[in-house]
Amino acid sequence: MSGETRPHSPAPGGGDGTSGEWEVVIGLEIHVQLSTNTKMFCSCPVTFGEEPNTHTCPVCLGHPGTLPVANERAVEYATRIALALGCRIADHTIFHRKNYFYPDLPKAYQISQYDLPLGVGGHLDVELDDGSVFPVGVTRVHMEEDAGKLVHAGGATGRIHGADYSLVDFNRGGTPLVEVVSEPDMRTPEQARAYLTQLKGLLEHLGVSDVNMEEGSLRCDANVSVRRPGAPLGVKTELKNMNSFRYVQRGLEAEIERQIAALEDGERIVQATVHFDPVTGSITTLRSKEEAHDYRYFPEPDLVPIEIDEAYVERVRASLPELPAARRRRFVADYGLQAGDAGILAANRPLGDYFERVAELSGDARLSANWVTGDLSAHLNSAGVGVEESAVAPEALAGLLALLGDGTLSSRLAKEVFQVMLETGREAEAIVRERGVGQISDAGELEEIIAAIVEANPGPTEEFRQGREKVLSFFVGQVMKQTKGQANPQLVNELLRKHLAG
Amino acid sequence: MFSLTARACRDLLGSGEVSSTELVELYLDQVERVDDRVGSFLLVDRDGALAQAAAVDATPRDERLPWEGVPIALKDLLCVEGMETTCASRILKGYRPPYDATVVAKLRAAGLIFLGKLNMDEFAMGSSTENSSVQLTRNPWDLERVPGGSSGGSAACVAAAQAPWSLGSDTGGSIRQPASLCGVVGMKPTYGVVSRYGLIAFASSLDQIGPLTRDVRDAAALLDLIAGNDLMDSTSVGLPAPLVMPTRTDLTGLRFGVIREFLGEACEPGVREVFDGAVAAIHAAGGMCEELQLPSVEKGLAAYYIIAPAEASSNLARFDGVRFGHRSEGAVDLIDMYNRTRSEGFGEEVKRRIMIGTYVLSSGYYDAYYTQAQKTRTLIADDFRRAFGRVDYLISPTSPTVAFGIGERTQDPLAMYLSDLCTIPANLAGLPAISIPAGLSHGLPVGLQIIGPHFSEQGLLEAAYAVEQRLGLSALPSIAEAGR
């Protein structure tokens, strides 16, 4: 990633985003919860699902007299994200206070970044299903702290309206967040979803976050507006608190529909926050911001600037794992894999690592890719585990593939042996030896069997010699029956033909 | 015993002449005797102090730490775990911090005994301690006059011999000005020398904790106990080296610059006279004085009254009734709760400053006010830097006037703000500054302010010591003497 700004234009592929004569403009703001050990500005452990207010301290509770101290690893992770997105890393970055009152904000200000963020001017190349690629600009990447959690009580729905009162838990308060703001380059909800999916994959690859939308370690707010092509940008609304990719797409679809219907009715769009209800599929406009927040940003006096030099940037860059796009290209180029397999293996870092180890040991990359994306992945999916928990280690799979390669096992047998390996955790060679399961590839042994069968079947032999090819399968079947299916099929075929030819 | 320095207390304890319990009782008695008139203390921890004293007495003398058993009192914006800490505000009534401020932890570890918490202007906003929501503190030299502020309680208690020394905080002069008005020594260290962790913040980029003491050597000792880089405070640096007891009596070779802008019409003639006496003392000790102009310092007050309220408006937003402190009863919803809680809990001056602060940070005004003020800060820092290229230290009266009458300036906020004219610029530039008693004007104390370059604490204390010795003052208010 060179970090230079790439020229980009609104995504062309996958639909031009016009609906009737309307053009849609979408920008996404993603918040990523970092998987550091401790919070952004204090040493409380970052956790999930603990008893309320058991992972807090005077600092993250906002007690008077307390002061923030920035988490070194959070800065590193944020730099990783910014670099992976091709941003230019600021050589001088500072924190700002964003002031507003809300119960989940203990200091009544959030420590965030404003006009000197960590990274600017990046992009993400998003691939669509049809294989086309469009770049989405990344305006900025910055660091901030998370707020606590509010639970609304006393009302029917557990939502804020209608609740009698609310309860605040500060366990989550202070968790490090990185905000990634995209340029408004997306033109359809599908593109937005693709951007989100790929950004998540990238972040997963970097090992900086659990990026789990259901758990809240990945959050997405979308800004969407519509306009006539060529017209200036329309008024945008903000879709918040969507906790799955599907809801993001559906929410955008619903909001776009609402905006277009309203505009076609002659109404104006009011800048507001909207909420999408996935159950009913409806959009509700929340109380629009009558007075836009005046956050009164000013530089955080309790924190000093962070100066980032080239050496640090290079160190972080060097520590970046190979990113999915580059890995995919390498798998195709170096291993000769099909694009599809390469894509699957590159998208999941541990799976890709597993594949490479198997390929290295077995010497047959394509075979390895088939097995990893096929039988192994099928097992992982049904067992619901990641490849790190696979019962079959890469070395063991490579051992199986070796037996396939030297003809000891047919592919059918290999699959059977694989199942046994999964169940018992034992190695292929041991299983084969024990069960006497091994493909017969000894030409001499097979010739004896073939000779005997041919002799015992003069009729079919004559038919074959008369040109009826189909009869061959009868002989093959007989050989297989005799050898209990263990004969090497290609060899049987070859030897039979030779023998029958006379 | 009424004029005991902390060093004297330490020596008496060390020699066994006095037990820690006796010493603590001596001071508690004095508190009891005069505090109905002086009003320094918001909280006296009699039981806690005597329990600590008993523990000290139970420890063999040769196993004790050097300062173990010496009592001290703390301005009520320093967090002491489990001890009510209110900043003299209704909004923090009943608040018990779940942690010790770093300086408090250091003093505890050194074995000092906490007598209690001292009165102050609410949230350190004020120059007379009249903004305390709890009680008035009166100047021990004249009970109809203010002790200065915001560390009025800290200065008065030392002046009235209710404690050998105390800790205060200084944002725009809040240690030095009351020290001057009460005739004690008060020092603000270089910004970053003392950790602010546990100091309830007023203006984060200006606040520092510092000692108020009977004499310069005690100030050196106490500063040494509390200074140090702290992992809990990103803005802390500590001192370049531990402080040693100042010994300098000869000022030969040192150059002092008199800040002309602080000797203008605001400066009372009586104050001027005492100041001139101090200048004469410097000459007599071999030092050189010349007048210098630092034109930008005249704008210090204006810059301060933008920056300090701005930071304060943000620092005080956490007082919202949710997690600690006062919460208004019967609010109909959240916003109502916020509004009522804060309106009930904050005094007028605090509200004024929150409003100013919010205004100067608000959209459309930030550049005109806040940015301008921060640039003015740069200008002032530059003026000081230039001055320190010519002289070693800068001097001025600490306060343009002696202690004024209670109620005299409360109707006019701007008149009150002028009390800090001479002290504010050192905060804006982050420079260390000390005020030492320089004499009396019409029976009321006048302080000499000495300002040094960043991290020049040792030299500054040496120079102050030399002047102090040359001046040879020892007057005490009568309230400190009677009944011994």
Place this chain on the structure above:
Amino acid sequence: MISREEVEHIARLSRLRFEEEELERFRHDLSAILDYVNTLGELDLEGLKPTAHAVDLKNVLRADEPGVCLSQAAAVANGPAVEAGQFVVPRIG
């Protein structure tokens, strides 16, 4: 002279509530103070960088090592209203 609307706006942002005559008094006080601090406009500050920190520190960072947390009881001890280990706040919406 700062306008009444502006004072009300600032009060809203600050979550402060004023009675009628208080509002007037604050309006006057604030105006006087703002007039005074406005004198900074007389200075030539062209080309100067704003000072955010008096002392020149950079890169003060903390290792990502867990420390000690407060117990739930200690965390909510000062809370004016607490339920099930959480802070209660009145109706938001």
